[in-house]
Amino acid sequence: MIFPMFTTEDVKKIAKLSRLHITEEETEQYREKLGSILEYVDQLQEVDTMGVPELQHAVAVENVFRSDEPSIDLDERARAMEMFSARKGDLLEVQAVFSKDE
Amino acid sequence: MKTIRELSKALQERTLTSEELVRSCLKKIEEENEALNAFIWVSGTAIDEAKEIDLRREAGEELSVLAGIPIAVKDNILVQGWEITAGSQILENHKGAYDATVIERLKNAGAILIGRTNMDEFAMGSSTETSHYGSTKNPHDRTKVPGGSSGGSAVAVAAGFVPCALGSDTGGSVRQPASLCGVVGLKPTYGRVSRYGLIPMASSLDQIGPFTNTIEDAALVMEVIEGKDENDATSIELASTTAPELIEPDVKGLRIGLPKEYFVEGMDEEIRMRIDEAVKKFEAAGAIIKEVSLPHAKYALAAYYIVAPSEITSNLGRFDGLRYGYHSQGSNLLDTYERTRGEGFGPEVKRRIMLGSYTLSAGYYDAYYKKALQVRSLIKQDFDEALKEVDVILTPTSPSVAWDLGAKFDDPITMYLSDIYTITANLAAIPAISIPCGTAHGLPVGLQLMGKAFDEHMLYRAGMWFEKNT
Numbered sequence: 001m002i003f004p005m006f007t008t009e010d011v012k013k014i015a016k017l018s019r020l021h022i023t024e025e026e027t028e029q030y031r032e033k034l035g036s037i038l039e040y041v042d043q044l045q046e047v048d049t050m051g052v053p054e055l056q057h058a059v060a061v062e063n064v065f066r067s068d069e070p071s072i073d074l075d076e077r078a079r080a081m082e083m084f085s086a087r088k089g090d091l092l093e094v095q096a097v098f099s100k101d102e
Numbered sequence: 103m104k105t106i107r108e109l110s111k112a113l114q115e116r117t118l119t120s121e122e123l124v125r126s127c128l129k130k131i132e133e134e135n136e137a138l139n140a141f142i143w144v145s146g147t148a149i150d151e152a153k154e155i156d157l158r159r160e161a162g163e164e165l166s167v168l169a170g171i172p173i174a175v176k177d178n179i180l181v182q183g184w185e186i187t188a189g190s191q192i193l194e195n196h197k198g199a200y201d202a203t204v205i206e207r208l209k210n211a212g213a214i215l216i217g218r219t220n221m222d223e224f225a226m227g228s229s230t231e232t233s234h235y236g237s238t239k240n241p242h243d244r245t246k247v248p249g250g251s252s253g254g255s256a257v258a259v260a261a262g263f264v265p266c267a268l269g270s271d272t273g274g275s276v277r278q279p280a281s282l283c284g285v286v287g288l289k290p291t292y293g294r295v296s297r298y299g300l301i302p303m304a305s306s307l308d309q310i311g312p313f314t315n316t317i318e319d320a321a322l323v324m325e326v327i328e329g330k331d332e333n334d335a336t337s338i339e340l341a342s343t344t345a346p347e348l349i350e351p352d353v354k355g356l357r358i359g360l361p362k363e364y365f366v367e368g369m370d371e372e373i374r375m376r377i378d379e380a381v382k383k384f385e386a387a388g389a390i391i392k393e394v395s396l397p398h399a400k401y402a403l404a405a406y407y408i409v410a411p412s413e414i415t416s417n418l419g420r421f422d423g424l425r426y427g428y429h430s431q432g433s434n435l436l437d438t439y440e441r442t443r444g445e446g447f448g449p450e451v452k453r454r455i456m457l458g459s460y461t462l463s464a465g466y467y468d469a470y471y472k473k474a475l476q477v478r479s480l481i482k483q484d485f486d487e488a489l490k491e492v493d494v495i496l497t498p499t500s501p502s503v504a505w506d507l508g509a510k511f512d513d514p515i516t517m518y519l520s521d522i523y524t525i526t527a528n529l530a531a532i533p534a535i536s537i538p539c540g541t542a543h544g545l546p547v548g549l550q551l552m553g554k555a556f557d558e559h560m561l562y563r564a565g566m567w568f569e570k571n572t
Contacts (some may be wrong), residue, residue, distance in 0.1 A: 005240030011456070018415065018459040019436070020452055021444030029449075033514055034457060040515055041404040044473050047480065054475035055482055057306050057336070058555075059293045065333040079182075079199035085429040094424055095435040 006035035103262035106319040107346075110167045115157070120152035120159075120170030120342055127172045131217075131263050139238045140248075142177055143185065144217035151214050158212075167322050169212030174258040174267035177218040178225055178311065180299040181205050187232035187427075188301045189223040192446030194390035196427040201300020203334065204268060204310050204327040204469075213328045215266055219254030224418065225275055225303045225449045227251050228520045231511055239482075239507070240283060242545055247502035249279030249520075250311070256283040259313045266323055267313045272303045273406055274499075274524025276311040277536035280527050281499035281548025284538045286565075287313050288320045291502045291526075291555045293338035295324075296331035305336075307528040317537065317565045321346035324558065343561045349473045351566035354388035358564070359492030361396045364523060369501050372542030378499050380549050383571060384496075384564075394488040394495065397446035398480040402526045403518060405481065408461050408474035409529070414451075415458025420448065449540035453514065478529050485530040489554045494564050497523045499536040499548030529553050537568060 001094065011031045013020045086093040112118035128144065135141050138209070155170040163231075175181060180189040187193045196459045201209065208215065222232040230238040232254025238253040240246040241261040248257045258281035259267050259505035260458030268275040271289035280287025288311040302308060312323040321344055330339045360381065365374070372477075385391050423429040423442030430445050432438035447455070462469035488495060503521055510517045527534035532555050539549035553560045 010393075010460075014456045014459045017463060018455045019419075019439040019443055019454075020455065021437075021440035022452070023373070026449075026452075028156060030453065030456060033453060034460070036515060037407060037453075037457060041470070041474075042405050044401055044404050044408070044477055045469075047401055047477050048397065049476035049480070052476040054472055054478050055479040058482060058529075059336060066302055066332060073200075076200050077413075081198070083196055083199065083426060085424055085427075088403060092304065092424075095432075095438060097435055099434065 006031055056082055103265055103315060105168065105316050106171055106265045106314065106322055107316070109171060109265060113170050120155045121149060123170065124148050124152040124216070127216060127264055134261060135263070135533055137239065137244060138241055138257050138261055139220055139236050140254045140261060140263060141174065141217045142220050142235050142254070143188065145184075145481065146521070148214050149171065149215055150411065155212050155214070160212070166211040166326065168326055169214050171266065172216045172264045173208060173213045174216050174219050174255055174264045174269070175205070176252050176255050176269045177221055178270060178301040179268055182214060182300070184218065186301070187234065188216070188225070189221045189235060190447065190451065191234045191420050191428055192442070193427040198299075200299065203296035203331045207327050219258050219267055219565050221254055222251035223451050224252075224301070225251040225270055225272055226414070226450050226454055228274070228278060228517050229510065230254060230279070231507065232448055234448060237507060240418050242268045242284065243504065245506060246545065247507055249282035249500070249504065249538070251275040253279045255313050256280055256285060256287065259283070259285045259315065264435075265315060265464060266319060268310055269313055270300055270303075270308055270310050271528065272307045273410065273528050274521040276313065277499050277548065277550060278521060280313055280536040281550075282504040282546060284546030285313050285315060286317055286320050286538070287311065287462070287536045287546065288324070288558070289534050290324065290328065290558060291533040293336050294340065294556065294558070296330050296334040296337045298331055298333035302417045302462060304410040304416060306413060307410060312563060317562050317569055318346045318349070318536070320535070321349060321562050340556070344562060349559070349562045351563060351570050353564055353567045354382055356384075356389045356494070356564055357392060357492040358384055358389050358493045359392050359394035359488055361399060361495060361497060361526070362393050363396050363399050363443055364497045368522075369498065370503065370542060373498050373501070373547050375505065376540045376547045377496075377549060380568065381496065384568070387567070387571070392492055394492055396481070396484040396488060398477060398484050399526050400475050402481055402529055403522055405474040405477040406459070406525045406529060407518065408470050409478060411454040411458035412462050413458070413469050415455045415462065415492060418451070418455055481526060482530045485526070485532060493553070493560050495552040497550045497552070499523060499550040503542050503545035503547060523550060529557060533558045533561055535565055537565045540572070
């Protein structure tokens with residue numbers, strides 16, 4: 001057992017890391033459900049993995065390169081821009097990343 | 103519903119036009135979709151596209167087998183100009199800016215795209231109940247789930263709306279609903295089909311695959327969509343493809359492995375009987391039945407629920423309320439992110455994002471993520487070893503038949519366990535297919551065949567024999 005207790009503080013912390021706003025009621029539900037999943041996956045600790053390589057990707061491919069040539073489809077660009085929630089013409093509007101106080 | 107092969111033949115012989123075929127599909131959808139909720143949206147241009155194919159055929163043009171054939175698309179595969187939601191509110195009003203590679207290939211072959219099918223939100227679920235657009239019902243019994251996450255696509259084929267639908271399979275999301283709805287569902291070898299234009303869930307596990315009525319039809323669709331794509335660096339140059347005409351439905355001398363770890367408690371007794379009967383049939387036809395061992399398979403679900411959420415948390419980071427769909431304005435940028443994501447994602451998606459954030463976070467990375475990747479190695483090694491001794495591995499696709507709507511919704515572990523037989527093929531990146539295998543408790547049972555990487559041919563061969571002899 002690597003993590004026997006999963007607290008509401010843990011849930012709040014990972015919600016913050018996940019950029020998710022969750023309510024107090026949800027916090028309790030997630031504590032319970034995430035706790036039960038973590039308890040389930042804990043069985044992996046009994047497997048002896050000493051010296052076993054990590055398998056991130058099952059298909060062994062070398063790094064794949066393409067030639068560095070611009071291939072801009074202007075229509076596709078326009079279609080992607082249209083999806084942006086706030087824009088003025090070709091300018092995309094976002095809130096400030098830094099505030100003056102920081 | 104007739105098969106793609108039969109419909110294609112009728113189109114070629116001019117006993118049927120694509121327009122008639124598409125109109126009959128649309129009529130059936132109009133009559134029955136409201137009760138089943140397989141389609142979220144139906145294309146308004148399908149009839150015109152069908153007419154164009156008919157004209158080209160009239161003009162004597164040589165057309166592909168799929169020309170004029172209606173195909174449904176899971177709502178996580180991009181079609182240029184079509185809305186796409188992945189079953190989520192967060193993509194509200196988002197439209198595909200380009201065609202996924204599989205869509206481009208289907209369009210080039212002249213297939214008629216009929217509409218978008220319902221799915222669990224971002225393909226996370228095994229019952230198609232987590233969709234923002236309501237649950238889909240099983241056509242064999244409308245009080246039951248169709249399985250998931252590609253439940254809408256499975257139902258679209260099982261209900262006879264279309265002869266083929268595309269789905270995506272990350273842990274069983276094509277095979278399990280195919281099993282519960284009584285149709286064929288294929289998860290190709292990882293890398294066989296381009297993922298370009300598929301909204302990613304867990305990128306090292308995701309593959310697009312077809313739902314069809316027969317194995318030959320699945321092979322016909324695969325021939326069109328598979329192969330190297332420069333827009334997906336993980337797609338593989340195929341040494342060979344299988345022309346469906348060349349599949350010999352013959353199992354004499356075929357070595358079939360039964361994993362001893364899979365035939366233990368938890369499997370429904372009637373499903374076990376159907377699988378035993380199938381094994382006896384194969385044996386009577388000259389197949390060699392062998393017991394094989396996959397000692398680490400019992401850890402597959404646990405490894406999956408670390409690997410998949412870790413990739414999910416990274417992939418779904420892009421939904422920031424700015425670039426796509428749903429937006430909820432906050433007092434600052436961080437607040438906007440948190441509100442948009444908190445409101446736009448449903449509970450199961452939030453659960454998996456948080457799980458992934460946790461398993462990747464400082465202090466837990468080694469204990470969870472690294473450990474899971476090592477266990478994934480061991481699982482793959484088990485399959486590599488077993489598939490040296492046998493040509494295919496046979497199991498049930500699902501430990502149970504379709505269950506009541508709502509029955510497993512509140513208990514994640516019970517829901518996750520319904521993928522216990524399918525998840526290993528994704529972790530080991532091997533091909534696997536679900537084939538109808540009779541009924542249990544009056545509902546469809548699926549038989550799963552898994553094979554060596556890129557040896558779909560063997561699955562087609564064994565599966566087609568079974569299909570012809572049941």
